[in-house]
Amino acid sequence: MRLFDTHVHLDFPQFHGDRQAILAELRAQRVAVINVGVDLGSSEASLALARDHPYVFAACGFHPHDANAFTPEAEAKLAELLRQGAVAVGECGLDFYRDRSPRDVQVAAFRAQLRLARRLDLPVILHQRAAWDAFREVLSEEGPVRGVVHAFSGDEAMAGQVVRLGLYIGIGGPLTYAKNEGLRRAMARVPLSRVLLETDAPYLPPEPLRGQRNDPLKVRLVAGRLAELHRQPLEAIAAATWANACDLFAVSPSLPPSRT
Ligand SMILES: [Zn+2]
Numbered sequence: 001m002r003l004f005d006t007h008v009h010l011d012f013p014q015f016h017g018d019r020q021a022i023l024a025e026l027r028a029q030r031v032a033v034i035n036v037g038v039d040l041g042s043s044e045a046s047l048a049l050a051r052d053h054p055y056v057f058a059a060c061g062f063h064p065h066d067a068n069a070f071t072p073e074a075e076a077k078l079a080e081l082l083r084q085g086a087v088a089v090g091e092c093g094l095d096f097y098r099d100r101s102p103r104d105v106q107v108a109a110f111r112a113q114l115r116l117a118r119r120l121d122l123p124v125i126l127h128q129r130a131a132w133d134a135f136r137e138v139l140s141e142e143g144p145v146r147g148v149v150h151a152f153s154g155d156e157a158m159a160g161q162v163v164r165l166g167l168y169i170g171i172g173g174p175l176t177y178a179k180n181e182g183l184r185r186a187m188a189r190v191p192l193s194r195v196l197l198e199t200d201a202p203y204l205p206p207e208p209l210r211g212q213r214n215d216p217l218k219v220r221l222v223a224g225r226l227a228e229l230h231r232q233p234l235e236a237i238a239a240a241t242w243a244n245a246c247d248l249f250a251v252s253p254s255l256p257p258s259r260t
Pocket residue numbers: 007009036091200
């Protein structure tokens with residue numbers, strides 16, 4: 001069985017002590033990952049990780065928290081990085097929950113990255129928190145994009161809107177949280193052809209690991225919960241979401257053959 005964790009931040013300092021051990025374990029346990037940039041430094045680090053590991057791929061972009069730093073010079077540099085083998089633009093989007101950059105600055109950086117993705121014919125990895133209406137408005141104004149709404153935690157109506165926009169739903173640890181009954185109801189009905197698995201490691205650890213650092217091996221717990229919701233074997237969930245990720249990001253990860 002292979003699993004594809006489509007959203008990790010292995011370059012973050014939380015992994016300074018054991019990054020190589022985790023990368024070796026991912027290979028041994030047949031887990032491919034997309035390492036996602038949030039600014040120029042982490043985008044470069046993502047590309048470096050991808051160069052060294054044939055089951056790691058890089059996304060380069062500016063998180064809405066970092067939209068303040070998205071100057072014209074930064075945009076030019078990002079375009080240069082994206083041409084060095086990135087498989088997606090992101091993460092980009094809107095975060096009106098923390099509001100770490102002013103909202104108009106977030107919207108401008110988001111639009112610019114959607115245009116960059118179109119110009120380079122790349123999919124986008126989208127972050128949205130407490131900004132759904134503005135997020136949808138920007139997406140519809142900028143025209144159709146290929147991509148994934150990462151860390152999805154909405155209800156059935158919102159999941160339906162994501163699917164109608166032609167986007168994938170990125171589902172992670174929150175699927176396992178006790179309070180998220182509405183999310184589970186929504187994910188039980190979403191067609192598997194629109195779902196990607198993710199961890200957002202080091203953040204959002206699934207149950208029963210809340211409070212600990214998350215890592216991409218834990219994507220199995222998310223897959224397990226989705227398998228229960230869809231009443232399907234874990235292997236079927238793994239295979240469907242693996243194929244979705246390979247399609248969207250146009251990749252074919254190299255991992256050792258299964259021992260079974
Ligand atoms: Zn992230």
